[in-house]
Amino acid sequence: MRRQGLEQEETATLLVRSTERMRDSPPGEIRGIVQAQLVSDQLKGADYSLGDLFLVAPNLSEEGESLRIWASKRGSAERGVLLEGVTEPVSPAVWEGFEKARQKVFARSEVVIYKSLHIPCDLYSLGMILFRTLLVNDRQEMEGVYEAVDRTAGQLGPISLSLENQEKQFLSRRLRFYLRKEGEILSKKAIFHRQQERENGCDAIPDDLWIEALLIGFRLIQNRVEVPLDQLGGLMGRVTADAERLGGRIKLELFGSRERNREILEACDLIRKELSEVRNG
Numbered sequence: 482m483r484r485q486g487l488e489q490e491e492t493a494t495l496l497v498r499s500t501e502r503m504r505d506s507p508p509g510e511i512r513g514i515v516q517a518q519l520v521s522d523q524l525k526g527a528d529y530s531l532g533d534l535f536l537v538a539p540n541l542s543e544e545g546e547s548l549r550i551w552a553s554k555r556g557s558a559e560r561g562v563l564l565e566g567v568t569e570p571v572s573p574a575v576w577e578g579f580e581k582a583r584q585k586v587f588a589r590s591e592v593v594i595y596k597s598l599h600i601p602c603d604l605y606s607l608g609m610i611l612f613r614t615l616l617v618n619d620r621q622e623m624e625g626v627y628e629a630v631d632r633t634a635g636q637l638g639p640i641s642l643s644l645e646n647q648e649k650q651f652l653s654r655r656l657r658f659y660l661r662k663e664g665e666i667l668s669k670k671a672i673f674h675r676q677q678e679r680e681n682g683c684d685a686i687p688d689d690l691w692i693e694a695l696l697i698g699f700r701l702i703q704n705r706v707e708v709p710l711d712q713l714g715g716l717m718g719r720v721t722a723d724a725e726r727l728g729g730r731i732k733l734e735l736f737g738s739r740e741r742n743r744e745i746l747e748a749c750d751l752i753r754k755e756l757s758e759v760r761n762g
Contacts, residue, residue: 487596489596490593492589493523494586494590497585501514501515506570507570511571511573512570514567517537517564517566521561524561524592526563529594531554536549536592538592540587540591548579550566551568552564605702608701612702613626615671615698618671618672618673618674619676625666634699634703653689657688
């Protein structure tokens, strides 16, 4: 994404293979299904996935209303990419002119390609959302958190989603060391948004629970392998299992001891008392 940006603009030759008018077109307008081939030295079918989106504007060589096609990849050709898509609504005159010319080659057609974000990108996003939730507060913005996370991830090295207990223990020890190097930016104090709350301490959060939460984030952002669609369920199942296990540990810390339960009950009683005083004026 940093190298290519969110979109790619090209000029290509469009060869329309078939057109079909859609029955549910808006009144006075026409939408059509188009199968076509894009040919260009810059476009190779293997470089694009079924999730990529193509916006094609054929060069109709006529002034007036233009035509735009939103399409996705159907397959690869010896030259270029095979597409199937739908036109934006156009007037009957423009559609008829396009149909008559469907056997022609539309040279110098404008193409904008929106690359889809594959599974590794989604895992990276989930990891960064977790880090933002845990670490961004009134004294440190996402930019600083990103730099610290990126630096620590590079020191930890690659981490697989399927961690064995022995590997998890080893990584936890290494992560503790790097957290001390980074200081408060990755410490458990960061989870409190206000400085006053952080100064009051956060000893109630166990160190090993904090390490586990951060380790889940680092595992997510470090996975770059492509995952076949038929294996997506198993992959996300492992991610969900990690989140549920962490949630279970958090619940245990909150409600697993009599002392903690008594503290929560006292807090709830205090809130009920304050609410009752507000209602009664």
